[in-house]
Amino acid sequence: MAAPGENLRINGERLWDSLMEMAKIGPGIAGGNNRQTLTDEDGEGRALFQKWCEAAGCEMGLDQMGNMFAWRAGEDPDALPVYVGSHLDTQPTGGKYDGVLGVLGGLEVIRSMNDLGIKTKHPVVVVNWTNEEGTRFAPAMLASGVFAGMHEQAWAYDRQDADGKSFGAELERIGWKGEEEVGARKMHAFFELHIEQGPILEAEGKDIGVVTHGQGLWWLEVTLTGKDAHTGSTPMNMRVNAGLGMARITEAVHRIAMEHQPNAVGAVGQANVYPNSRNVIPGKAVFTIDFRSPDLEKLTSMREKLEVEAARIAEELGLGIEIEPVGHFDPVTFDEGCVGAVRDAAERLGYSHLDIVSGAGHDACWINRVTPTAMVMCPCVDGLSHNEAEEISAEWARAGADVLFHAVVETAEI
């Protein structure tokens, strides 16, 4: 396959303008974004993305999980398309680039192909995957997971948010439920551009992360049942305190992750006590555990050790305990051919690059199960993400999109 000439580059200013334009939709309170999945703001972001794709001459598709597809024709109508994309939904206190850089970077690939009059054998399709974040409707990467056959669609439709609203109902409500069968589309390859969301590339002074692997993940939801009682008049030895159990298990999650160093992480991210009143001993606690490691043995061992320790803590405090697995995927090894296309592109374009394991989960982790897949990463300031202060430079965005452009165009056979 011919490689694009090293002087073929994307339009960095246009990409940056589009990022800033999209960031105006669902603004956060501290400069980032709150464009959670299936909210009205998500709907607005989708509409803007669709408008841009249509202006770039793409034909739009929409499946039953709300995944959006913008199709640019190839010379060979029978050739399977090369897909490129990520997600437009954000955390409640998210940044402007997590996911969005990958979707608008994919759109910039199309726009630049149009500007440069590039024709490819394979069609190229830009994707916006629904509900990558998994914060409103767990688990993360829900719609790409259904697409890859890892979740049943009916199960996904029943996922509920904190207000008891279901994924299926909310998708209908915002008017972005398509007709297409999820996963019916076949791909030649999939590429995802994403900010690193960690400190390595910036610390090493590298422009590009060539992502060879992705961490595996366990999400567990723990429910502890104790007894509501008066915080003043109840003797200490008569308390059945679910909040205390949550605190001890939270410490155990951290300690177990530390015991599995290097390359193992663990935290409790969501934690609620009930009735959550100042002078009531909490009779119930519900919280989520997030364990990750690129090493499957460590990932399994952390979960197993936590379950034993949590049961011991619950017993000691007289608490009922339920641990529900809410999300899981094994560590991911991306496709060597696609990873090679990313590395060669960085080399050809003169960008410094480093092979890296993705700490965060991405839609690419699921899509890698159904088609050859690779990721391109760019640094982010102080490695910060899932924080409204998330920041990247326009140069990093450009470099990432240039490499994405070359990898996609080469794989689509210019």
Ligand code: HGY
């Ligand atoms: O959880 C993750 O790793 C992703 O950001 N949703």
Ligand code: MN
């Ligand atoms: Mn993301």
Ligand code: MN
């Ligand atoms: Mn994220």
Ligand code: MN
């Ligand atoms: Mn081919």
